[in-house]
Amino acid sequence: MPRLTMPRAVALGGAVLAIVAFFLPWVQYANATYSGASLATAVTKAGGLRGFDTSLYAIPVIALISIVLALLSARATAPESEARLRILAIAASIAGLAVALLFLGSAVLGGAPDIVFAPGRITTDLAVTTAVAKALSAGAYVGVGFGVYLVILGFLAAAIGGLLGAAKTTAVWRTQDFVLLAIIAIVFGAIYWAWLAPYIWVEGVAAQPGAELFFAVWFTSGLLGGYILRRPGAAFLAETLTAAAEVLIGAPAGPVLLITGMMEALGAELVFAVTGYKRWGWGTMIIAGIAAAIVAIPWNWFRLGYFALDPTLLIALLGVRVIAGAAAGTAAKLLGDAIAATGSLNAYALGRERVREV
Amino acid sequence: MTGAFAEIAGLTLRHVGRRAPALRDLSLRWERGERLLLLGPSGSGKSTLALLLDGVIPHAVEAHWESGTVTVDGTDTRAAGLASLSSTVGVVFQDPETQLVMLEIDDEIAFGLENHAVPRAAMAGRIAAARAETGLDGIDLPIARLSGGTKQRVALAAILALGPRGLVLDEPTANLDPAGTREVLAAVARLVGDRERSLLLIEHRLDDVLPFIDRVAALDAEGRLAFVGTPREAFVDEMARLEALGVWIPQLRRLAALLGSDALPRDAADAAELIAERWPAGATATVNTRTSGASVVRADAVGYRYPGAARAALDGVSLRVDRGELVAIVGANGAGKSTLGLALAGALEASSGSVRRDGRVAYVFQYPEHQFVSRTVTGELRVTLRARGLDADAIERAATDLLDRAGLRALGEANPFTLSHGQKRRLSVATALAADPDGLILDEPTFGQDERNAGVLLATLEDLRADGRAIVTITHDLALVADHATRVIGLDAGTVAFDGPPAELFANDELLARCSLRRPAIAEAFRLAHARRSEVPSLIGLAAVRTALR
């Protein structure tokens, strides 16, 4: 029975955190805070479980499922069942993550009544308004509490832990794998830092959408690493190393960039993990790119202050981000295939699939 | 204890992705304390052998080990660990850029020591010793600021610090300019005195290393052992056979052969004695320095400064190249040779002065990969042919013709990057010719080539020259200059130090020093011979000798 390794501990800890955070403040209103638990009970009392209100209970339930699956996976002896259970646990964590994000989104989009809404906002069945509707009608302010963010963090950790707990078994990392990712990281670092610099005015004109487009270059590095090496952790390491390369070469990036890199890579790794690191067609790469773009959203939420923006612009940003992600996936595959065609990658997984005896 | 330091027995090895084995049924003994020279044409498996001896194959690089064994210092390399093998045999490769991994010299030398868990207290002494052995004491620059020759010495020091009992040098001077080559060969000469260490040398600049070689082994193009024996047996008794293999022969030995002698001259002085003895009276070769007078490219006081550079790369360069000339541009790395070539071809706009071209001038880069723009070999040719405005039929015919002449017909659909070095070079020359140029500028055309391929390329250039085109080669290969150039231009820090016939340059010690060059072996031999016997002409290369003796 595999012992409780660090990644497994992180996975379990994350799920536990999600449950705990359910009882922490989720919504602030008029100097009072409401926990997720109290909102859930209020909703049930108010009108029974229906529609989106069920999401409030979904969070602790999903977290519980994730914990159980993770524990079962730790106890499984056969590698296939261990992997399957772990992937299910990861899937549960992602589902929980999605629900939490939806809650966040709905709270933001539907929230504070003392702010003029831009036209075209999306109306959803808002869990939060059911609970504090009365207060809202008085025109008071509602903020999202740190509990929600902790839930998000918890599920992310659960997903990360599950992923990293992956096959230490199969692929052995060789020096050439590390050096390959490091050199790709340096080249991307140079590309981003030295060549895109002249185009920085794009970000000056349209900061957030511009930043989104630049992200496409970012994501490409991690996706390329994963595409070439085709093993767990490759995309993650590639992206992290690219961020590290930026810091090392003295770009004004900040080690905080490492966190951004890791988040993005996580999304890609999730997609690759779901395909068992076996399918590398256009579909996988594009979806991985989009996943990388989306998973990074919560972190960028803070880092770039998206939370202040007008909902329409936010939607537009998200759209640009998804497109950037898809573009990154496409670029990574194009580039990877082109490099492999030159025969330079014969020592790596991508090159090996096309090695024909010459 | 028997004499073998390493023994290869019946080895057949195939690389991943190749159908043909790199080495076939190879059996070779490398004796303890011996200095063994390994020769062979390109692709014969010499570097593969080097990687086998230090255990990189099979431990770090995969290969299909089809049969045979490799035993180093009594241990089978497949059974031993890479750690112990790497401290028993050290290999220095040809490209300093892909061997050095750290930013500072001491860190680089210490890297191997760190990997072998040498206690820190012992490191300082070993680093200092390694520096002393390679003449690096006192050099305190970061690695990025070192010259190619110094970088190679650092790589050598890093290997020596591990105290290997066997040292393999795989073409250590191939990527270096003449000054760098001298630096490294001097360092090697210092090492050969130590008979505790066995030395395996893969080199093609044979005249410089012959004095310290005990035995010679040669591989053929299929990776079989074609010859093993003393230098005398190799270059005198079996010279014709080795030549047929495509292997480099020492220039001075060829000279002796032309003089009908069985001698194997050790150095220029030896050869000079031979020449003084045997040179037939009255035999001489006149050098034809007449040009057709029709200029293809002219430079007038051309200057060029790279953006952000401290000093100008070119300063007041004036020259002209006429049809029917083969001009060589020589000088140390950084003297501005490539910049001049690019300016003459019109790839770079001169910052000052002007360049005038009467006709098309094509440029062939030193690294062919940089110029590949298509996914197939034929596609490369089509790109240039299309730019000439030919119609589709003419394009196909011309492409096929060029492929045939370059010997690349079978590889028409291959990706250019997957070609061997020699093939890539032939392709890049073919694409330049596809433009039907009046002038052709080549940057280091014989770089990385074995004797046969270099010979073929030079013959092609000769044909083009005789055809009335102007050829300019930027080169470090002084034998090429001596035998083929009608004129040589020596650059020194962006200015023209010399512009005239090669014989004049090679006769002038001061100019040679200014351009960081050394007189090639044949020229030196004749100079010394002329001093002994004044009727011996001051010839500079084998081509002249052949003409004179006819």
Added chain:
Amino acid sequence: MSRLVARRDPAVKLGVALLLSLVLVLVIDPVTPLLFIAAAWIAAVALGGVSAGAFARTLAPLAVVALGFVWTNAVFAVPAPDDTVWQLGPFAASASGLRFGIGIGLRGLAIGAISLAAVRTSDPTRLVVSAIRNARLSYRIGYAMLAAYRFFPIVGEEYARIRLAQRVRGVRPRSLRSRASATFGGIVPLFADATRRATRIAVAMDARGFASARERTYWRATPVTAADWVFALSCLLVTAAILAAGVAGGWLRLWNGRFSA
């Protein structure tokens, strides 16, 4: 004195930079980041030996990005009513949005400045080795990064050479589409070359015993001394002081779950 910061252990500096950056991520007013930028400037230029010009030049692109944030947030942030400062056609800039935008922009600059102060006052080799020895960075990753770092200055030159070579072949793109395709065509040989180098360097490293180095010793001494802890503590104290000043001065605004400016 002027090399005080430069002499500190790089891993410690980077760790401090990360911590400070995380703190800054929670700050949304404009004044606090400004104070951090000043502190970073002092650490880098006055105490670390970095040239003022180089520091400013490296930060310049971030300043442009900051402007973008100012603009976008000013106009597109969800504002409080009656907050409009400025109107141009359909675009209205709100005061709170403006303030928020400046805050976010300056925050980005501050995070960048802190990172610069940490990295530019450190020797790269020392940074990596210290991270390996003190911060449990895997030595295989660390040395791989160092080996790759050697190529950073060459990447630009190599790409320029490739584009030049291709231009000489007659690839002279004019339209946007052909320019994009030419750039791609230039990047592929660059990556092909880089990956081939990677394989060879890895072989060279393994040939010197890298792959099987289970236990390794280190040539570089990277001790974390008392001075380094004092330095870390001082940074934390300065941070606390800046935040306290913000509280006292009333300008500090932390992100508190409110999603508006």
